[in-house]
Amino acid sequence: MGTVVDKLKAKSAVKKTPQDLYVRPSDIPQGLFVACEKCHAAIYQKELDENLRVCPHCQYHFRLNAAERIRVTLDEGSFSELFSKLTSVNPLGMPEYDDKLAKSQALSNMKEAFVGGIGAIDGIQVAFGVLDPFFMMGSMGSVVGEKMTRLVEYATKAKLPLIVFSGSGGARMQEGIFSLMQMAKTSMAVKRHSDAGLLFISVLTDPTTGGVAASFASLGDILIAEQGALIGFAGPRVIKQTIQQDLPEGFQTAEFQLKHGQVDLVAKRRQIKPLLAKLLRLHQPGAMK
Amino acid sequence: MNAIREDAIWAKIKLARHPKRPTSQTVIPLIVDDFIELFGDRAFADDRSFITGVGRFEGMPVTVIAQEKGISTPERIERNFGMPHPEGYRKALRAMKQAAKFQRPIIVFIDTPGAYPGIGAEERGQAQAIANNLFEMTSIKTPIIAFVISEGGSGGALAIGVADKVYMLDNSIYSVLSPEGFASILFKDSTLAKKAAALMKLTSEDLLSFKIIDGIVKEAEGGFHENVELTVKHMRQIIKRDLRQLGKLSEDDLLERRYERFRRMGVVAEEK
Numbered sequence: 001m002g003t004v005v006d007k008l009k010a011k012s013a014v015k016k017t018p019q020d021l022y023v024r025p026s027d028i029p030q031g032l033f034v035a036c037e038k039c040h041a042a043i044y045q046k047e048l049d050e051n052l053r054v055c056p057h058c059q060y061h062f063r064l065n066a067a068e069r070i071r072v073t074l075d076e077g078s079f080s081e082l083f084s085k086l087t088s089v090n091p092l093g094m095p096e097y098d099d100k101l102a103k104s105q106a107l108s109n110m111k112e113a114f115v116g117g118i119g120a121i122d123g124i125q126v127a128f129g130v131l132d133p134f135f136m137m138g139s140m141g142s143v144v145g146e147k148m149t150r151l152v153e154y155a156t157k158a159k160l161p162l163i164v165f166s167g168s169g170g171a172r173m174q175e176g177i178f179s180l181m182q183m184a185k186t187s188m189a190v191k192r193h194s195d196a197g198l199l200f201i202s203v204l205t206d207p208t209t210g211g212v213a214a215s216f217a218s219l220g221d222i223l224i225a226e227q228g229a230l231i232g233f234a235g236p237r238v239i240k241q242t243i244q245q246d247l248p249e250g251f252q253t254a255e256f257q258l259k260h261g262q263v264d265l266v267a268k269r270r271q272i273k274p275l276l277a278k279l280l281r282l283h284q285p286g287a288m289k
Numbered sequence: 290m291n292a293i294r295e296d297a298i299w300a301k302i303k304l305a306r307h308p309k310r311p312t313s314q315t316v317i318p319l320i321v322d323d324f325i326e327l328f329g330d331r332a333f334a335d336d337r338s339f340i341t342g343v344g345r346f347e348g349m350p351v352t353v354i355a356q357e358k359g360i361s362t363p364e365r366i367e368r369n370f371g372m373p374h375p376e377g378y379r380k381a382l383r384a385m386k387q388a389a390k391f392q393r394p395i396i397v398f399i400d401t402p403g404a405y406p407g408i409g410a411e412e413r414g415q416a417q418a419i420a421n422n423l424f425e426m427t428s429i430k431t432p433i434i435a436f437v438i439s440e441g442g443s444g445g446a447l448a449i450g451v452a453d454k455v456y457m458l459d460n461s462i463y464s465v466l467s468p469e470g471f472a473s474i475l476f477k478d479s480t481l482a483k484k485a486a487a488l489m490k491l492t493s494e495d496l497l498s499f500k501i502i503d504g505i506v507k508e509a510e511g512g513f514h515e516n517v518e519l520t521v522k523h524m525r526q527i528i529k530r531d532l533r534q535l536g537k538l539s540e541d542d543l544l545e546r547r548y549e550r551f552r553r554m555g556v557v558a559e560e561k
Contacts, residue, residue, distance in 0.1 A: 085560040085561075086557050086559050088557065089556055092488070092489070092490050095488070141555075145555055146555050171465050173465060173466070173471060176489050176491065177464060177465060177491065178499070180444070180447055182554070183419075183420075183423060184423050184450075184554075185551045187423035187424045188552070191428060192427070192548075209416075211465075214415070214416040214419040215419075215420050215423055216420070217416075218416050219420050219424050231416075233406070233415035233416040233419070234406030234407075234415070238406045238470075239406045242406050243408065251408070260414070262416075
């Protein structure tokens with residue numbers, strides 16, 4: 001054999017480094033096929049894209065970057081980005097952080113892990129934010145917190161519903177206490193949006209953990225978890241180390257969170273946009289009449 | 290030079306974690322008279338890593354919300370080493386809402402290595418409980434003054450730390466996660482905690498310079514346990530001064546200032 005698919009199978013079996021996460025199987029130019037990251041079945045690249053990057057064999061939801069998420073969620077051409085000029089600095093002078101940022105920027109062609117702006121879903125205008133899980137694990141430092149806060153404040157002022165897709169490992173360690181404080185800052189902004197009677201739908205995608213899960217991502221009026229997503233406060237490795245026991249099957253999956261009453265719905269990727277459209281319509285001013 | 294700095298910071302952390310360091314249960318009666326402890330979250334359990342209740346500060350009714358690590362080994366186990374479960378955060382929020390209802394100021398003592406990472410904690414929504422406190426504290430219409438006693442670990446500390454004024458005891462630390470956790474993520478080796486601690490900027494001086502906290506509470510040369518009275522006296526002075534100042538504000542101004550206090554936090558660059 002020795003085909004690209006075999007190589008990809010071999011590759012997916014080894015432990016991934018953060019760098020590997022950027023170079024996804026689909027990025028290999030000669031590959032007409034992609035190996036599913038879960039069942040390892042060979043999938044036509046084109047078929048995978050048409051299926052919104054969900055494995056047609058095992059329903060594994062490949063992680064989406066910010067641009068892909070915008071493409072599959074918002075009406076075509078409706079998105080206009082806000083606050084795009086914010087960039088991170090290295091406030092604690094943490095070693096290697098500048099390099100990591102530069103590398104992530106070069107690989108992703110984005111300035112930071114959060115993209116926010118205005119877009120439309122089935123013609124309904126929304127303030128829209130997305131965390132890119134490929135950009136430093138979607139971690140929240142000062143810029144992610146600031147962009148999210150500005151987006152929420154914009155939505156409050158413009159009386160817009162807010163939709164945010166989270167995909168994040170949590171607070172960005174390299175910015176220390178500043179990252180921690182973004183949890184308070186973003187949550188406080190969400191409170192004001194909520195007090196203004198406006199709708200916030202938070203969509204939790206793989207992974208939503210740590211300081212992002214323990215702040216704005218859990219504060220939607222409605223929480224939608226994408227099928228199969230890892231959702232929780234502490235990472236499974238930390239919990240395992242702490243309790244010195246194996247974790248139950250399916251622990252911290254979207255389905256686990258639904259069972260324990262922590263999210264409103266679990267949805268397949270293809271269902272999310274129509275679901276958002278329906279919910280938005282239900283919450284439109286005058287919908288009661 | 291680096292080694293000297295590492296040693297100095299590690300010495301502070303050792304004082305923060307000193308086995309004799311007074312915990313909330315020692316501090317509360319020295320600050321609050323006639324303290325009545327009130328238990329439970331009314332939904333699942335009473336989380337023993339939290340002490341909540343009411344009492345008087347110089348005659349004025351106050352609510353106390355405190356994390357408690359415990360003193361003896363059996364008590365430390367009972368208190369889960371000060372690592373709360375979701376019911377602890379919900380118990381704290383219940384106390385806060387009651388304080389707002391009866392217009393009692395809130396005095397918070399933060400003392401936790403972090404929220405507990407366990408199966409039950411996840412099943413009952415640790416992330417949701419913490420997030421909800423951050424959200425609700427935005428509009429608790431009564432002054433909130435917080436002190437970090439020893440360790441302010443991560444979201445588990447911040448979940449009761451959205452206050453109008455935040456202070457740290459001189460030898461306490463407040464950080465995004467423990468130096469051990471940081472070392473295991475950054476260096477893949479938790480034994481390099483000392484090295485990590487020096488990089489993290491988690492001392493009271495660091496946080497004051499970042500304007501994350503409003504002041505530093507004095508400690509004796511050998512740490513809080515060497516002269517409890519000195520530290521408690523300073524805390525009482527701070528509470529008295531702040532309650533007088535914060536008490537003059539209208540509810541709207543109080544909440545606006547609280548919002549702005551956290552709104553300005555973070556360091557970013559913005560291209561023209």
